[in-house]
Amino acid sequence: MNKAAIIVAGGKGKRMGGPIAKQYLPIGGKPVLMHTLEVFYQLDASIELILVLPGDDFSYWKELCQEYDFQIPHQLVAGGNSRFQSVRNGLHSITWTEGLVAIHDGVRPFVRQDVIEESYRVAETSGSAIAVVALKDSIRKLSDDGKSTYQERQYFRLVQTPQTFQIDKIKKAFQVTEIQQFTDDATVYEHQGWQVSLIAGNPENFKITTPEDLEYGEFLLSKRKAQ
Numbered sequence: 011m012n013k014a015a016i017i018v019a020g021g022k023g024k025r026m027g028g029p030i031a032k033q034y035l036p037i038g039g040k041p042v043l044m045h046t047l048e049v050f051y052q053l054d055a056s057i058e059l060i061l062v063l064p065g066d067d068f069s070y071w072k073e074l075c076q077e078y079d080f081q082i083p084h085q086l087v088a089g090g091n092s093r094f095q096s097v098r099n100g101l102h103s104i105t106w107t108e109g110l111v112a113i114h115d116g117v118r119p120f121v122r123q124d125v126i127e128e129s130y131r132v133a134e135t136s137g138s139a140i141a142v143v144a145l146k147d148s149i150r151k152l153s154d155d156g157k158s159t160y161q162e163r164q165y166f167r168l169v170q171t172p173q174t175f176q177i178d179k180i181k182k183a184f185q186v187t188e189i190q191q192f193t194d195d196a197t198v199y200e201h202q203g204w205q206v207s208l209i210a211g212n213p214e215n216f217k218i219t220t221p222e223d224l225e226y227g228e229f230l231l232s233k234r235k236a237q
């Protein structure tokens with residue numbers, strides 16, 4: 011069975027701020043992206059790794075790989091102006107027509123290997139597998155008139171990556187014109203009228219987005235080292 015992982019890291023990290031995009035910032039002594047690629051490689055070295063970066067960053071990334079002696083084999087693909095376009099470019103680089111592809115945010119280095127494994131397993135039989143976690147807090151829905159209403163949280167899930175698919179289906183799904191509702195790959199898939207399958211993600215697989223997330227990431231890594 012062919013297996014690939016598209017690691018999307020073609021963004022600018024505006025919410026993080028600072029001169030260096032968040033995917034290259036060091037946590038635990040090396041760039042965030044290297045942690046993410048390692049999780050997949052250490053799970054199964056035969057997974058084809060496709061790293062989507064802003065086209066202008068290729069030489070910077072290659073310098074980082076030399077600096078950190080990063081040897082994990084991967085293919086570089088230039089990203090687009092949106093996450094949708096970056097994923098689509100990654101999908102174009104896959105030449106085989108049968109198999110599975112996990113699409114994962116480069117800035118989610120704390121994904122657990124058993125979640126990735128389960129995502130490939132479920133997608134093989136059902137077409138898709140989307141990692142989600144339950145909410146711990148109460149939630150309220152806001153309306154335009156400034157009011158808010160209680161919502162039953164058991165009917166909601168936070169959506170993470172990996173989002174894993176049969177390659178023929180997700181390639182077909184990405185042939186559409188991009189719309190605003192495409193906030194992730196699941197929404198593109200279900201735009202075809204196909205139901206997505208949900209799997210349990212791991213709560214610590216958060217998306218590094220703002221500066222305090224980096225501090226939390228450092229904390230998680232130091233805790234792991236101490237174990």
Ligand SMILES: Nc1ccn([C@@H]2O[C@H](COP(=O)(O)OP(=O)(O)OP(=O)(O)O)[C@@H](O)[C@H]2O)c(=O)n1
Pocket residue numbers: 018019020021022023024025026033062089090091092093094096097115116117118217218219
């Ligand atoms: N044109 C884009 C935009 C985003 N991404 C990737 O999609 C993932 C999730 O996006 P997000 O956290 O929003 O990253 P950024 O777009 O970089 O962040 P920001 O919105 O703060 O600029 C990240 O790994 C990001 O690099 C991408 O590959 N190509």
Ligand SMILES: C[C@](O)(CO)[C@H](O)COP(=O)(O)O
Pocket residue numbers: 093115169170171193194195217
């Ligand atoms: C794909 C994603 O990480 C799932 O939670 C999320 O939708 C990305 O959103 P962003 O707007 O790019 O931060």
